[in-house]
Amino acid sequence: MLFSKADAxxxxxxxxVQSLMxxxxxxxxxxxxxxxxxxxxxxxxxxxxxxSVSLIAEAAMLRLRRRPVMPALSDGSALVTACLxxxxxxxxxPWWLTTIASVFAIVVAKHLYGGLGFNPFNPAMxxxxxxxxxxxxxxxxxxxxxxxxxxxxxxxxxxxxxFGLGAxxxxxxxxxxxxxxxxxLKAQVNLEYDIAYVRAHRVYGELFGTVTGVGWEWINGLxxxxxxxxxxxxVIDIRLPLSFLISLVLISNFFAVxxxxxxxxxxxxxFSGGTMLAAFFIITDPVSASTTPxxxxxxxxxxxxxxxxxxxxxxxxDGIAFAVLxxxxxxxxxxHYTRPRTYGVAERRE
Amino acid sequence: xxxxxxxxxxxxxxxVWHFHGGIKLPGHKQMSTQTPIARVPASKRYVIPLNQHKxxxxxxxVATGDRVLKGQMLARPHGLIxxxxxxxxxxTVIEIAEHRFPHPSAxxxxxxxxxxxxxxxxxxxxxxxxxxxxxSSHDLRxxxxxxxxxxxxxxxxxxxxxxxxxxxDTLILNxxxxxxxxxxxxxxxxxxxxxxxxxxxxIAHIIRAKTCVVAIEDNKPEAxxxxxxxxxxxxxxxxxxxxxxxxxxxxxxxxxxxxxTGKEVPVNGLPSDIHxxxxxxxxxxxxxxxxxxxxxxxxRIVTVTGRGVQSPQxxxxxxxxxxxxCIEFCGGYKKEAQxxxxxxxxxxLTLDTDQLPVIKSTNCLLVSAxxxxxxxxxxxxxxxxxxxxxxxxxxxxxxxxQLYWFSGSKHYxxxxxxNLFDCIECGCCAYVCPSQIPLVQYYRHAKSDxxxxxxxxxxxxxxxxxxxxxxxxxxxxxxxREARLKKKREALSKNKHSRDTEMEKKKALIADALARxxxxxxxxNIKLRNTENLTAEQQQKIKExxxxxxxxxxxxx
Numbered sequence: 001m002l003f004s005k006a007d008a009x010x011x012x013x014x015x016x017v018q019s020l021m022x023x024x025x026x027x028x029x030x031x032x033x034x035x036x037x038x039x040x041x042x043x044x045x046x047x048x049x050x051x052s053v054s055l056i057a058e059a060a061m062l063r064l065r066r067r068p069v070m071p072a073l074s075d076g077s078a079l080v081t082a083c084l085x086x087x088x089x090x091x092x093x094p095w096w097l098t099t100i101a102s103v104f105a106i107v108v109a110k111h112l113y114g115g116l117g118f119n120p121f122n123p124a125m126x127x128x129x130x131x132x133x134x135x136x137x138x139x140x141x142x143x144x145x146x147x148x149x150x151x152x153x154x155x156x157x158x159x160x161x162x163f164g165l166g167a168x169x170x171x172x173x174x175x176x177x178x179x180x181x182x183x184x185l186k187a188q189v190n191l192e193y194d195i196a197y198v199r200a201h202r203v204y205g206e207l208f209g210t211v212t213g214v215g216w217e218w219i220n221g222l223x224x225x226x227x228x229x230x231x232x233x234x235v236i237d238i239r240l241p242l243s244f245l246i247s248l249v250l251i252s253n254f255f256a257v258x259x260x261x262x263x264x265x266x267x268x269x270x271f272s273g274g275t276m277l278a279a280f281f282i283i284t285d286p287v288s289a290s291t292t293p294x295x296x297x298x299x300x301x302x303x304x305x306x307x308x309x310x311x312x313x314x315x316x317x318d319g320i321a322f323a324v325l326x327x328x329x330x331x332x333x334x335x336h337y338t339r340p341r342t343y344g345v346a347e348r349r350e
Numbered sequence: 351x352x353x354x355x356x357x358x359x360x361x362x363x364x365x366v367w368h369f370h371g372g373i374k375l376p377g378h379k380q381m382s383t384q385t386p387i388a389r390v391p392a393s394k395r396y397v398i399p400l401n402q403h404k405x406x407x408x409x410x411x412v413a414t415g416d417r418v419l420k421g422q423m424l425a426r427p428h429g430l431i432x433x434x435x436x437x438x439x440x441x442t443v444i445e446i447a448e449h450r451f452p453h454p455s456a457x458x459x460x461x462x463x464x465x466x467x468x469x470x471x472x473x474x475x476x477x478x479x480x481x482x483x484x485x486s487s488h489d490l491r492x493x494x495x496x497x498x499x500x501x502x503x504x505x506x507x508x509x510x511x512x513x514x515x516x517x518x519d520t521l522i523l524n525x526x527x528x529x530x531x532x533x534x535x536x537x538x539x540x541x542x543x544x545x546x547x548x549x550x551x552x553i554a555h556i557i558r559a560k561t562c563v564v565a566i567e568d569n570k571p572e573a574x575x576x577x578x579x580x581x582x583x584x585x586x587x588x589x590x591x592x593x594x595x596x597x598x599x600x601x602x603x604x605x606x607x608x609x610x611t612g613k614e615v616p617v618n619g620l621p622s623d624i625h626x627x628x629x630x631x632x633x634x635x636x637x638x639x640x641x642x643x644x645x646x647x648x649x650r651i652v653t654v655t656g657r658g659v660q661s662p663q664x665x666x667x668x669x670x671x672x673x674x675x676c677i678e679f680c681g682g683y684k685k686e687a688q689x690x691x692x693x694x695x696x697x698x699l700t701l702d703t704d705q706l707p708v709i710k711s712t713n714c715l716l717v718s719a720x721x722x723x724x725x726x727x728x729x730x731x732x733x734x735x736x737x738x739x740x741x742x743x744x745x746x747x748x749x750x751x752q753l754y755w756f757s758g759s760k761h762y763x764x765x766x767x768x769n770l771f772d773c774i775e776c777g778c779c780a781y782v783c784p785s786q787i788p789l790v791q792y793y794r795h796a797k798s799d800x801x802x803x804x805x806x807x808x809x810x811x812x813x814x815x816x817x818x819x820x821x822x823x824x825x826x827x828x829x830x831r832e833a834r835l836k837k838k839r840e841a842l843s844k845n846k847h848s849r850d851t852e853m854e855k856k857k858a859l860i861a862d863a864l865a866r867x868x869x870x871x872x873x874x875n876i877k878l879r880n881t882e883n884l885t886a887e888q889q890q891k892i893k894e895x896x897x898x899x900x901x902x903x904x905x906x907x
Contacts, residue, residue: 001683002689003701004700005700008693008697008790011695015784016784019784075732116732116733117733117735234739286736286737291736291751291752293741296738342748343745343747344604344615344619344746345616
């Protein structure tokens with residue numbers, strides 16, 4: 001008999017940070033495979049580069065901050081950040097772009113703010129926004145999706161495009177890239193074409209597929225499935241994706257009903273771009289989100305609103321990253337004003 | 351059973367209210383409910399601590415060497431919130447000294463040690479029994495107080511103090527027993543339901559409750575059946591048995607009140623503020639024993655369980671019996687036994703020895719072994735990732751993760767603002783925390799720090815006040831002294847003046863007197879020397895005398 005001493009409670013759940021993070025990574029797999037299928041080798045390169053750079057950066061920062069390296073490295077948080085960043089970047093993003101984004105995400109957005117649990121901004125989105133603002137041209141290097149024209153370039157071509165090797169014999173970057181459906185639609189609508197016309201267009205029409213865009217509908221659908229699994233596994237709080245999607249649907253429907261020709265439908269908004277990735281994997285980052293139940297609903301609704309505004313009237317192809325960062329700033333305020341009513345505290349009657 | 355039989359049970363769970371949060375925990379209760387309650391054989395030595403309850407320690411009324419009888423009062427309640435303690439056996443008081451007993455502080459406290467004479471000789475008892483119905487609330491409260499009855503759910507608050515007869519509508523009898531492993535209330539309800547219901551009726555009589563609800567978690571079907579039939583047997587129409595869903599911590603007083611009534615006890619308030627009183631089933635049983643058998647609280651049911659003990663079961667144990675004896679009665683420890691916990695796995699207290707007595711609040715002795723209970727390491731937890739799982743499970747609807755933040759950074763004013771003191775330390779937040787942060791430890795630490803600061807502040811307030819008063823007093827003394835001096839000086843100067851005048855007067859008087867004398871003398875000058883009618887011979891003699899005087903004067907020079 002040992003008579004070991006400890007403070008209550010003496011029970012804990014089996015869940016830990018590492019298993020939560022790994023579950024997030026597992027839930028990303030189906031969507032990533034679809035993305036690989038539709039956009040080619042570039043997706044894989046992005047993942048490999050982002051993950052290795054992030055882990056090295058994380059280890060270096062931990063060493064510099066004189067923190068134990070292994071426990072923090074194995075918690076999986078840097079892995080999740082890297083995956084999200086890689087899946088948000090265009091598949092033909094040059095290697096240095098991915099590297100800069102990853103380093104910025106881990107070093108500046110995460111560790112300079114105090115590391116895991118202390119970063120006010122979503123690291124992946126900070127990395128994304130930094131390269132989005134600094135290198136807008138490279139951020140449009142989306143490959144032609146599988147099923148449109150000749151589809152994505154082969155392995156060798158992708159290597160040469162991503163790593164800038166033998167660029168002379170490879171097809172020019174313009175020949176294998178194309179704007180995303182959201183971007184195309186916005187550009188055309190800004191030129192006073194109506195949506196139905198754009199979708200039936202000889203050149204762009206091919207891009208839109210059956211529902212929202214070739215590949216995008218699948219990718220989003222699989223992220224949605226992964227997200228539902230995460231909710232069932234109690235990894236993420238259902239309030240965040242639910243509030244986000246409902247808000248996005250309500251806002252986009254409101255404008256679409258008002259002017260069908262120049263505002264995309266709720267379905268289009270929900271299943272294109274990074275909507276589902278954001279709904280279940282990005283805005284659900286607990287560290288930078290609000291922590292109160294009500295706060296989370298407002299936080300997610302705010303992201304949906306800002307996303308819609310940027311997508312529809314803004315100058316960037318997809319507004320999720322900006323929307324997330326903007327709402328990250330409101331978190332302390334949200335947390336303060338949405339405190340739940342403690343048991344036995346009378347409701348305010350004023 | 352037909353439908354009419356079940357009229358006392360609230361079958362549906364839809365009409366039960368819910369409290370916020372809570373968690374579902376594996377019960378592990380059947381481990382200790384396989385055999386009936388066993389009676390632990392009498393020991394040689396009993397150690398009975400004075401401090402087994404909330405409030406003041408009792409006043410010792412026996413002395414070392416005294417022979418005491420079973421059920422004899424050893425210490426009587428001292429002050430309003432206090433409880434009596436009694437001898438569990440007949441024997442001799444062999445020592446009144448400090449001994450260790452189960453307490454979070456792990457500090458020794460005053461204990462009365464009794465050596466059993468194995469005579470089992472009872473003190474004279476006069477049970478009130480059924481006559482309680484004609485007794486006043488006050489007299490019944492006195493019986494309960496003198497029987498040393500305290501809340502047996504764990505809080506150990508002196509029972510009689512709670513039993514106000516003013517404005518209580520609902521009496522809730524707590525048979526929820528929500529912590530895993532513990533089954534003493536379950537077994538008590540299964541085996542002694544009639545007594546519990548009689549106890550309930552006594553309490554209802556004291557507080558004049560309009561309705562009574564016995565709340566039992568739905569993982570105890572046998573207990574529900576037993577209590578329901580006991581209610582039927584009692585013929586009472588005001589007692590209802592209510593099934594409560596098994597969610598930890600539904601046995602918490604405030605949580606249970608919410609579940610049963612839908613009302614919340616106000617912050618800083620008492621259940622009586624919303625016309626509710628909550629008692630525990632074991633307390634009700636103890637009240638029955640006190641009223642019907644005149645037996646004070648000298649024994650209780652204790653669950654001995656866990657993977658680390660040979661044969662888990664429920665025991666009826668005399669207060670003061672060594673924990674070691676209880677474990678030995680259950681076959682002793684297994685090899686893999688790791689820690690001894692008094693209470694449940696969520697709120698229990700780890701003991702560093704089994705050489706401690708069973709006290710009134712010992713509901714469970716849980717011996718953990720390896721996998722069933724993990725003792726979290728407090729030092730190397732991960733940082734908080736703000737996942738908010740703690741917020742979802744908190745039964746007090748607090749923001750545990752914000753409280754952790756404020757407690758850890760010693761922003762105690764903010765912690766208080768976020769209702770730190772409404773935390774019931776149930777451990778739900780720490781249970782679900784993926785970073786395995788020992789949250790409750792942080793809160794306890796913060797609470798005791800705040801209490802300490804409060805005490806310090808009070809102390810320094812008192813010191814400051816005393817200092818100020820001292821300064822005031824010194825100032826006053828100084829002023830008084832000055833005033834006195836001034837007065838004296840004034841008096842002195844006045845005196846001088848008056849003395850001068852008096853002197854003058856006196857001088858004048860003296861001068862007057864001298865003048866008068868002179869005058870008189872000059873007047874009576876001739877008469878002064880009556881020598882004129884002298885003879886020549888006499889004159890001669892005077893002359894001679896004068897000459898002699900002159901001569902002596904000359905010689906003296």
